[in-house]
Amino acid sequence: MVCRPGHENDPVEKMRHSAAHILADAVTRLYPDAKPTIGPVIENGFYYDFDYPPGFSEDDLEKIEAEMKKIIKENQKFERIDMSRDDALKMFKENGETYKLEILQSIPEGEDITFYKHGEFVDLCKGPHANYTKQVKAIKLLSVAGAYWRGDENNAMLQRIYGTAFASKEDLANYLEQLEEAKKRDHRKLGKELEIFTFDDEVGPGLPLWLPNGGAMIDALEELAKKTERKAGYHRVRTPHITKETMYYTSGHLPYYEESMYPAMELEGIKYYLKPMNCPHHHKIFAAKARSYRDLPVRLAEYGTCYRYEKSGELFGLMRVRSMQMNDAHIYCTLDQFQDEFLAVCRMYQSYFKLFGIQKYQMRLSTHSKEGLGKKYVDQPELWIKTEDMVRNALKAGDIPFVEVENEAAFYGPKIDVQIWSAIGREFTLATNQVDFAVPERFGLSFKNSKNEDEVPLCIHRAPLSTHERLIGFLIEHYAGAFPLWLAPVQAKVLSVSEDQHERALAVQKQLTDAGYRVEADLRNEKLGLKIREAQLMKVPYMLIVGKKDAEANLVGVRHRKDGDLGSLAVPDLLQKLTDEMKEFDIE
RNA sequence: GCCGACUUAGCUCAGCUGGCAGAGCAACUGACUUGUAAUCAGUAGGUCAUCGGUUCGAUUCCGAUAGUCGGCUCCA
Numbered sequence: 047m048v049c050r051p052g053h054e055n056d057p058v059e060k061m062r063h064s065a066a067h068i069l070a071d072a073v074t075r076l077y078p079d080a081k082p083t084i085g086p087v088i089e090n091g092f093y094y095d096f097d098y099p100p101g102f103s104e105d106d107l108e109k110i111e112a113e114m115k116k117i118i119k120e121n122q123k124f125e126r127i128d129m130s131r132d133d134a135l136k137m138f139k140e141n142g143e144t145y146k147l148e149i150l151q152s153i154p155e156g157e158d159i160t161f162y163k164h165g166e167f168v169d170l171c172k173g174p175h176a177n178y179t180k181q182v183k184a185i186k187l188l189s190v191a192g193a194y195w196r197g198d199e200n201n202a203m204l205q206r207i208y209g210t211a212f213a214s215k216e217d218l219a220n221y222l223e224q225l226e227e228a229k230k231r232d233h234r235k236l237g238k239e240l241e242i243f244t245f246d247d248e249v250g251p252g253l254p255l256w257l258p259n260g261g262a263m264i265d266a267l268e269e270l271a272k273k274t275e276r277k278a279g280y281h282r283v284r285t286p287h288i289t290k291e292t293m294y295y296t297s298g299h300l301p302y303y304e305e306s307m308y309p310a311m312e313l314e315g316i317k318y319y320l321k322p323m324n325c326p327h328h329h330k331i332f333a334a335k336a337r338s339y340r341d342l343p344v345r346l347a348e349y350g351t352c353y354r355y356e357k358s359g360e361l362f363g364l365m366r367v368r369s370m371q372m373n374d375a376h377i378y379c380t381l382d383q384f385q386d387e388f389l390a391v392c393r394m395y396q397s398y399f400k401l402f403g404i405q406k407y408q409m410r411l412s413t414h415s416k417e418g419l420g421k422k423y424v425d426q427p428e429l430w431i432k433t434e435d436m437v438r439n440a441l442k443a444g445d446i447p448f449v450e451v452e453n454e455a456a457f458y459g460p461k462i463d464v465q466i467w468s469a470i471g472r473e474f475t476l477a478t479n480q481v482d483f484a485v486p487e488r489f490g491l492s493f494k495n496s497k498n499e500d501e502v503p504l505c506i507h508r509a510p511l512s513t514h515e516r517l518i519g520f521l522i523e524h525y526a527g528a529f530p531l532w533l534a535p536v537q538a539k540v541l542s543v544s545e546d547q548h549e550r551a552l553a554v555q556k557q558l559t560d561a562g563y564r565v566e567a568d569l570r571n572e573k574l575g576l577k578i579r580e581a582q583l584m585k586v587p588y589m590l591i592v593g594k595k596d597a598e599a600n601l602v603g604v605r606h607r608k609d610g611d612l613g614s615l616a617v618p619d620l621l622q623k624l625t626d627e628m629k630e631f632d633i634e
Numbered sequence: 635g636c637c638g639a640c641u642u643a644g645c646u647c648a649g650c651u652g653g654c655a656g657a658g659c660a661a662c663u664g665a666c667u668u669g670u671a672a673u674c675a676g677u678a679g680g681u682c683a684u685c686g687g688u689u690c691g692a693u694u695c696c697g698a699u700a701g702u703c704g705g706c707u708c709c710a
Contacts, residue, residue, distance in 0.1 A: 093705095101638065191705030192637025199707045203637050206705070234703095238645085247683085247701055306709080323710095352710090357635045358701090360708060372710070463710090475710060513710055544667050571667070579671035593669050603669070611670055 055174075058213055059087055064124060064164075064176040065114075065185050065211035066092040071167035072113035073098075073207070076106075082169065083145040083195065083204055090221065090471075091210030095193055097145065098205045107187045107207065118182050122164035124175040134159050134170070145195070146170050184218035185211045231469045233522035234363040240527050240584060242518065242535070243364060252361045252368030254515060259535035262564055263521075264371075264514050266533050268349055270401075270631070271373050271511050278394065280347040280375055285327035287351060291317035297326040298424070298488055302457045306354050324350035325482070325507055328376040329489040332503070337493035342503065343383050347375035349514075364519030365474055373477075373511035378491070378503040384436055384481075387506055389444040391479050395464060395510040396446075401631070404524065407476070408465040409446060411437060412454030423457050424484040433481045434460045456507075458484040464510075469523040476520060480507040528585045528607065531624065532631035538624075539586045540567040540602075541577040543593030551592040554602055557617050558590075563624065582607055590620070 066085040073080050073096055085094030096102075102110075129137075131150070138147040150170060153159065162171040164179055176182060187209040195201035212218040229235070237243050242260040249255060256264060272282070291310055294300040299307075303322055310317035321327070328346045337344065351371050360366055379387045392409075399407060414423045414430045423430070437460050441448050448462065455461055461480035467473055482505040492500040511517055521529070531537055538558055542551040548569050558565040566586075568577045574591065581589045591603030601614035604623075615623070 104639075189704055190638060193706045194636075197707075199636070203706080205637075208705080245701090251701070354709085357708070359635060359637095359706085361702090366709070370710070374710095478710060509710065516710060541670090543669050546667080573667095573673065574669050576668095576672055577670095582671055589670080591669065595669065605670060 060174055061176050061182050062087045062092045062211045065182045066094050067164060067169055068114050068117050068179060068182060069094045069207060069209060070169060071117055072110050076109060076113055081145060091208060093206050093208045095204040095206045102190045102205050107190060111187045114185055118179045121178050121180040123178055125163045126173060127161040127163055129159050129161060131159050182211055183213050184215045185209060186218060228469045231523050231526040233519040236522050236527040251358060252356060254364060254367055262535040263518055263533060267511060275347045280345040283331050283346050283348050285324060285348060285350060287321055288318045289321055291319060293326050294319060296488055297485055308353050308355050320353040322352055322354045324348055324374045325376060329491055332378050332491055333489060339380060339493055339495045342493060343377050343379035343387055345375060345377045350374050364515045365468060367515045370513035370515045372513045373509045375508055377506040381504060384504055385440045388440045391506060391508045392444055392446050395477060398510050406467060409448040410463045410465050411448050411450045412461050412463050413450060413452050414455045415453035418453060423455060429483045433483050437481055456480050458482045466520055476516060477510045477512045482507055531587050531627045534587050536566050536586050537563045538565045538588040538590055539581045540590045540592060541574060542569050543574050547592045554590060554592055554617060561621055
């Protein structure tokens with residue numbers, strides 16, 4: 047129907063738009079019962095949704111693609127047809143085109159109503175288009191999927207066909223190859239190959255088991271978080287995994303979140319829930335003693351384990367799970383302290399992202415919507431506007447680039463979401479930083495201000511390192527499994543050349559282990575080439591070769607997974623080299 | 635949860651239209667004693683996801699359940 051805003055003059059965009067029309071033409075030629083509904087251009091391609099209850103199969107895609115190629119060959123001209131709104135309304139009503147009618151009615155009054163026609167196929171459409179179908183050079187239909195009409199799950203389920211089009215066969219081939227390459231760094235594939243995590247049907251969907259390599263990564267990340275948070279004045283707390291129902295009424299979570307909570311377990315007439323978030327517990331810790339304005343800000347941190355009942359179809363490897371450990375903390379502060387605290391949190395995000403070398407991310411200010419007040423969002427319009435302004439101003443003051451998106455806030459306040467993209471292009475919120483102006487009051491939290499009055503603190507929820515699950519899922523893809531030294535589950539592997547070197551190999555392993563490194567030794571009766579190959583495939587940063595040649599001088603052969611053979615070093619020199627490399631891990 | 639597809643050995647995958655299930659790698663055993671990406675030989679391993687149905691006979695056809703995948707919805 048329309049090109050993406052701002053791309054109307056892009057020739058590839060126009061061509062994809064035309065390809066969507068050709069797709070709809072091909073489908074209606076082959077399946078006269080299928081009703082075209084809407085078909086926009088998207089990043090890297092296009093789709094078209096059809097109302098066709100029997101559904102399309104993969105085989106149908108081949109047929110449809112063949113028909114599209116036929117239409118392209120016919121070299122039909124794209125023609126613009128202008129029509130009055132009334133005529134269009136009448137036409138859709140007469141033809142029973144209810145979907146098109148609905149689209150037409152959503153076009154603002156005063157805008158031109160235009161159609162585009164090629165051959166026999168006519169579609170309500172804003173344009174622009176290619177001039178002839180032959181200008182659509184290389185097409186490929188990629189997949190079929192169900193999709194709700196207008197993206198609303200209460201509406202009918204339509205059949206969506208995804209496809210793409212490029213200016214040349216080579217461009218298309220390149221794109222398809224790129225997709226294949228992306229699949230190779232998919233964390234689900236690499237996570238299995240690198241023995242980081244696994245799922246077991248008997249444990250349950252969305253409940254990951256961390257293998258020793260994953261466990262090592264979690265330890266490294268927690269060490270990073272704890273060090274950073276200690277320097278930033280946080281205090282570590284610990285809270286239980288289950289909690290009485292009543293607290294979730296106090297917090298207001300039950301009415302909003304019950305659907306995504308595991309159902310309550312009842313014992314001696316009392317209901318307990320698995321905790322879906324840590325905030326209420328931290329609020330209780332804040333409330334555990336009298337607070338003065340002199341104590342604020344109070345920063346409570348915990349790698350809390352939470353459980354959320356995500357719908358089965360929503361699970362996705364490590365990126366979307368049902369049990370998760372969150373890099374959580376809550377900062378209780380005064381209104382005056384808000385900006386500094388909020389910015390400090392943003393700076394912490396940025397320093398982490400710098401450490402990981404994450405370039406492609408987006409800070410997104412998620413605000414409320416008027417319509418959601420009292421339903422999705424607490425019904426305090428003035429406070430929403432005020433806190434959203436506070437966040438906006440803080441970001442501007444800190445010169446932090448962001449985009450703003452309406453109707454994405456938490457129920458208790460606006461938030462900054464940090465958006466990232468997975469290897470296969472799916473978008474996720476990696477980290478989040480939220481302002482809570484509602485829940486502290488519900489918990490009766492207060493501190494004595496300088497006038498000896500009770501005042502409700504603001505609360506900042508923050509999780510810059512996301513959850514272990516989502517962060518590690520993302521990092522696997524980001525590094526394609528080749529983790530930096532500080533994060534690599536096995537940092538070095540000692541490879542013995544022959545059996546008579548085992549003792550020395552074990553001694554080298556011990557020296558490095560004693561120095562704090564994660565080191566394994568491969569003492570098998572195998573050729574060095576095999577041991578190297580296996581260590582390379584596991585993306586171990588350093589391979590340490592212990593053989594007869596270096597025995598006399600007590601050296602080890604050092605091989606780096608990327609730089610190859612680095613020659614021989616004495617162990618103390620090797621340790622110095624590793625220490626230098628680990629300094630990257632020191633973030634200010 | 636919804637639409638569609640898939641599920642064969644520890645892993646990666648063959649197995650045309652129903653007729654006793656295959657490979658490579660891994661594992662185990664033995665030989666080889668190894669210097670920068672795969673030494674050789676042998677052995678073992680599967681109620682073909684689960685449960686029902688059709689059939690003389692089902693890994694193959696049909697149905698249900700579970701899990702996974704591509705999307706939609708939702709989300710850290």
